[in-house]
Amino acid sequence: MTATREHFTLEELAPGVHAAIATPDGFGLCNAGIVDLGGTSLVFDAMLTPKAGEALGRAAQRLTGRPTDLLVHSHYHGDHVRGTSALAPVRVVSTKRVRELVIERAREHLASDRAEVPAELEGLRSGRIPASPAERRILEAWYEGILATPSDLAIRPAELTLERELVIHGSRRSARVLSFGGGHSPSDVLVFLPDERIVFLGDLLASGFHPSMADGDPESLLRILAEVRGLRPDRALPGHGPVGGVPEILTLEAYVGSLQRRARERRSEGKAPTETDGELPQAPYDRWKFSQFYRKNLEFVQDRLGPSSTAGT
């Protein structure tokens, strides 16, 4: 099965612009983007494993007629960077902060993931960890992908860094590589194609999946999503889930707002941030995958509110 495992499906967003959408059973886990700039090829995110990264590099070569000139790391999380070396880009691009985080944390995160995964897999398979069948499929592939990743994998950090913006001008189109700071993670990078009004958002957007928020900053995430809407994109590629647009961005903003409201209610009810047993996402978020993140997100958002003020402010 592994030999024929399909890690993503390709979707043409415009001539020369493709989304690689992670399959539920593949080792890609996150989505990626492939752009033919004309004389330069750009790939956005490297997926979870070397196997998926290698397949993505092959797809980029086929679609652009070139090896991958530039790989953009949207942020340092393992499911977006571990395919980097196998994808074999000429240059990796990201912020200085993402570069530092890849250097400082990538190896340690892979080691801790590999240590935790066997218990998680056992929990899923035994039913101890609740998950819908659709969710179980994705989580199993995620965990198997981690186990299939060599423990000594070296992850190439960015060789080219930007602070706020880097514009790459090809003969066919330009790409704006942008960072509005960190919202989902300490530093997040996106790619906007102004001619096609397509934006690749990494985990600044999740669609039909609970985002993982505990490594970021909810207020900054809302600020960044408003900046992204200000670009007036027609289509937005999330890190997880199908291609969407502004409605999906607004849905995520509403989700963050609902967590903030619930966290404030809980604080006024005198509940500790960690006492989240029985907290369940409300519709429409009750149908979202990665449901394990809901309570973690709520805990994180409430914890950031701090203790209830006795001054009544």
Ligand SMILES: [Zn+2]
């Ligand atoms: Zn992430």
